Amino acid sequence: MTDIKELLLSRIRDVADYPEPGVMFKDITPLLADPAAFTALTDALAEIAANTGATKIVGLEARGFILGAPVAVRAGLGFIPVRKAGKLPGATLRQAYDLEYGSAEIEVHAEDLSSGDRVLIVDDVLATGGTAEAAIQLIHRAGAEVSGLAVLMELGFLGGRARLEPALNGAPLEALLQI
Ligand SMILES: O=P(O)(O)OC[C@H]1O[C@H](OP(=O)(O)OP(=O)(O)O)[C@H](O)[C@@H]1O
Ligand SMILES: Nc1ncnc2[nH]cnc12
Numbered sequence: 116m117t118d119i120k121e122l123l124l125s126r127i128r129d130v131a132d133y134p135e136p137g138v139m140f141k142d143i144t145p146l147l148a149d150p151a152a153f154t155a156l157t158d159a160l161a162e163i164a165a166n167t168g169a170t171k172i173v174g175l176e177a178r179g180f181i182l183g184a185p186v187a188v189r190a191g192l193g194f195i196p197v198r199k200a201g202k203l204p205g206a207t208l209r210q211a212y213d214l215e216y217g218s219a220e221i222e223v224h225a226e227d228l229s230s231g232d233r234v235l236i237v238d239d240v241l242a243t244g245g246t247a248e249a250a251i252q253l254i255h256r257a258g259a260e261v262s263g264l265a266v267l268m269e270l271g272f273l274g275g276r277a278r279l280e281p282a283l284n285g286a287p288l289e290a291l292l293q294i
Contacts (some may be wrong), residue, residue, distance in 0.1 A: 119155050123267065124292055126152045135216050141268060141294070143239050147181060156182065156291070160237055160265050161189035163289045167262040169235035171228070173197055175221070175250055182267065183237035195227045195234070197250050208256050212249035215242040215273060221249050228257035241266045241290060244275030251282040261286045268292040 116124070126146035133140040146152045160182065164172060169192060174183025176198045187194035200209055200220035207222040228234065234254050241247060247264055254261050261283065269276065269290035276288055 119159065120292060122152050123156060127268065127292075138216055141240055141270070143178060143181075143267065146267075153185075156267060157185045157189050159291055160186040160267075163263065163265045163287075164190040164192060164235045167235055167287060168233055169262040170231075170233045171195055171235070171259075173223070173228075173234050173236045173250060173254065175236065175238045175246055176202075178240070179236075179238040182239055186237055195223065197221050197223045197253060208253050210249040210253050210256075212245040213243070214245045215270075219246075221246070221253065223253045223257065225257060228254060228259040230258040232257075232259035233262040234259050235262050236264045237266075238264075239267045241269045241275040241279075241288070242273045244273075244278040247275065247279055248282050251279070263287040263289060265289045266291070268294050270294050 126149050128142040128145050130140040130142050171193050172183050172187040173195045174180045184194050200222050203222050203224055205224045208225050209222045211220045236250050251261055263286050271293055
């Protein structure tokens with residue numbers, strides 16, 4: 116494992132049975148509190164944005180905001196928030212989905228994305244892939260293209276990568292860490 120991957124992995128805390136029994140929660144707050152690790156993560160994700168030819172960064176509420184916003188600044192791209200339903204004031208597109216521990220709906224401002232945009236989706240964790248799949252659907256419904264999906268870590272045993280294959284349609288799924 117590279118030095119950067121070891122650094123990132125060492126700053127992720129496992130919390131058993133959160134938010135419900137049977138879930139091993141991957142807590143990134145120690146990583147966020149370490150400027151060297153947070154900077155290394157931001158740089159690695161911004162490099163993926165450049166490599167995939169992204170023109171915009173979409174971050175998924177809430178942890179995808181924390182990671183995606185500095186990536187957008189570093190990459191010199193606009194940041195578009197995909198929020199849990201009911202939080203955006205303008206006209207939105209809305210998509211329902213299931214995740215590892217429950218179900219929810221997400222929204223994006225319809226005017227924030229259009230044809231010609233190539234969007235890199237940024238999040239902390241890929242688990243079942245439900246959240247990312249819904250985000251991809253929103254981006255497509257807005258007429259934009261997905262340049263890729265970049266996550267800090269992929270929980271491989273939950274099968275998110277296979278689930279996302281059809282929706283990504285050849286766009287790369289980059290996970291800095293495989294768990
Ligand atoms: O692949 P999935 O099974 O969909 O799970 C992954 C999603 O779950 C977490 O978000 P959560 O909805 O817990 O929101 P939060 O960032 O506000 O805590 C995580 O940040 C991902 O967005
Ligand atoms: N096990 C997990 N840890 C942190 N975030 C998650 N999102 C979905 N599953 C998760």
